[in-house]
Amino acid sequence: MSGDRHALISRLQDACGGEHVMTESHELATYRSDGLLHYRQAPLVAALPGTAEQVRRCVAACYEAGVPWVARGAGTGLSGGALPVSDGVLIVLSRLRRIVSVDLDDARIVVEPGVTNVAVSRAVAPTHFYPPDPSSQIVCSIGGNIAENSGGAHCFKYGFTTNYVLGLEVVLTDGTMVTLDRDAPGYDLLGAFVGSEGTLGVATKIALRVIPAPEAVRTLLAFFPDTVSAGDAVTAIVDAGMVPGAIEMMDRLSIQAAEQATGAGYRLDAGAALIVELDGPHEECISGLERLTALCRSAGALDLRIAQSDAERDLIWRTRKAAFAAMGRIAPAYYVQDGVVPRTRLSEVLRRIDELASQYGLRVANVFHAGDGNLHPLVCYDSAVEGEAARAEELAGMIIRACVDAGGSITGEHGVGVDKRAYMPAMFGEADLDAFQRLRCAFDPWGLANPGKVMPTPRLCGEVPGPYRQHPLERAGLAERF
């Protein structure tokens, strides 16, 4: 086998240049985890191609050697989607970071996958912007956003990555390069590819739609006695037909943690904080803000603050975004969960989370995208206490089950990866999983692209009628057909 490994490494070196292929364990250590640090696995080898053609040659080398591979962007994912496989190649896309073209008349930008999310918005500013804005947007890459169908705080109004992808250049597992265009006649293979977590191939060029930057933004911070009254305010806002750019909620524990981090003046006696941001045409923002403040008051707001400057708006958002990191101040460790519930069942599920937290003797802070019911409970624990980490993980699992029981989802934006494979059967039956597998097999019948992710148990692809295609293991002389 070591001879095969050498041959593969040598082909990867031919493709990328020797200095861009990592084989030593100290070099590979960097790539053992993505943003979900408790899964660790070094790859056999890591390759850093610099062009789409080099990516294609890496994938083709894996195909011919019958070796699995995993694509990795910036490695900020929170579901272990970019976790390497021990006997496989990690293809790192960070060197593909060119902005290929910007065409504002057609509201379109073409980039390579390693370009960061925020760089896309910067490239089309100030007249336009790219709406999906995951919290990691300063470092996360567009290629990773495509794989995960990333969201962010503005999904309620603006949607997700999949709503903005116009075209993709994709390398399939057998090394074929294919262009998928949103408007091309035929199946929406592009739509199927976005959010497929690296299991259908790897994107090497990405065309995105951008939209005009909003003319005005008004940010309101409202404090409520509890999450129930804050939830009532959200209901009133939605029932009034308003579509704010963002509606974010923080509960008592996350307010306390975030306030310690930024000192923004969040009220520590409040049971919930709501950040509502209106954006759009100037006149709609002005009239909307009046309605919004009235609705929050009738729902029982203790205090309302409207950002009077960009600096004040930034501070409100910095405090919201600090909530995750700030948990470190009140707990030695935490587990971030990502579940979704129908918005109208938020209060009920939050009560259930409280019950579960008391039952497990652990604290749970809730920070969430309230407009779309996307919860991010932070389960606090101390790994120095024996068994507490395991109890936290179990509690996080119970929270996910509560979301599914309420008609929601096991993941709103972090993806399934390796972390949530086990929960897939809570949402999908055997027939559903089989249908997923049909799609995967159409793209990658050999199961070489990001194996072990998304599906709860490993599955193989059966043959379908049609022209015979040689299995890479056959080509490598490692298997024969009988």
Added chain:
Amino acid sequence: MAATTVEPATFERAAADLAQATAAGRAVRIAGAGSKRLWGASGRQPDVELRTTALDRIVEHNSGDLTARLQAGVPLSAAQRAFASAGQMLALDPPPSPDGTEPTIGGILATGDCGPLRHRYGAPRELVLGITVALSDGTIAQAGGRVIKNVAGYDLARLFAGSFGTLGVILAVNVRLHPLHDLAFTAFGASADPSTLTAGAIALAAAPLELDALDVAWDESGGRLLARCTGAEAARRARRAASLLAGSGLSAVELLDADSELWAGQRAAQRSAHGAVVRVSSRPTSLTAVIAAARECAGTLVGRAAVGHSYVRVEPGAVTLLRDRLRDRLPAGAVATLLDAPDGLRDTLDPWDTVPGPALELARRVKARFDPAGTCNPGVFVGGI
């Protein structure tokens, strides 16, 4: 021989009908109300026609969540009536057929048909949160969910969207709804110069006005741009849109509040009872070239100016000439799909203008996995799929 018609009223019956047809090697034509019956290639003569019209229940309308679950055979107009009573809408507005047949939800998703709301809300696939389908082996499967944010599992709703029934039968969909606004104003302006229309469309598309729709129309008398605003401040925004139209060189700029007839006209012009309709997908900046090609073929045009979609109506005999003219003028990647056409035309030319290549090969592999026996709508899709 005429096809046998089945009209299953349950998911299980629909799945069993498909499985039986597959076991007997029969071809099944899948249809909703039949408002787009002749779109796509003629394909293999069907032995069975499976209509989803008895699957006509609005299963859930969760107004507080702005979501709904609809069986595939629900007519769009019936769904809109139900949602409007709660001040909501499903942001889809494709036209009825020329004979007035209202499309069903399943048919709209399967064909990807759109109307002017495409500008703000996207194609039907953008509004679908989850889907339930029957496959040709009798499997009933679902994907996606019922909440507006969800990334669990593969997005089979998108795969089935626009698949023309060739992967299986869409049984039900979960959709996202939007607020329905009472107040609406449309700004419109005219020009006989296609490049003025294009410049006006680009200026409006780049303006932060959050238009609901931005349409173009062209006929022998000249062209028009139409920009629609809804919401509390619709009138003020429409006035700003009107100034932009005037500033871009359009004339006879006006503002209209009773605008429903105007938009019904745009929608109706996407269809044709006797002529041919070619849907052109290109860049917004290609509008001048698309109008020029349409003129050379004595065609008329309506379209979504900022999306880059135009519906060109021509005499059936002019379709080939139109495609040639478009090919000469448009950048690579532009597509000219034949939609409405009289009997016979689709047998002499490929409605899809299929381009061979790796994407088509991949599409064939998808078909082979979902419908290996070729039961569902054989031959109607791209490349004879």
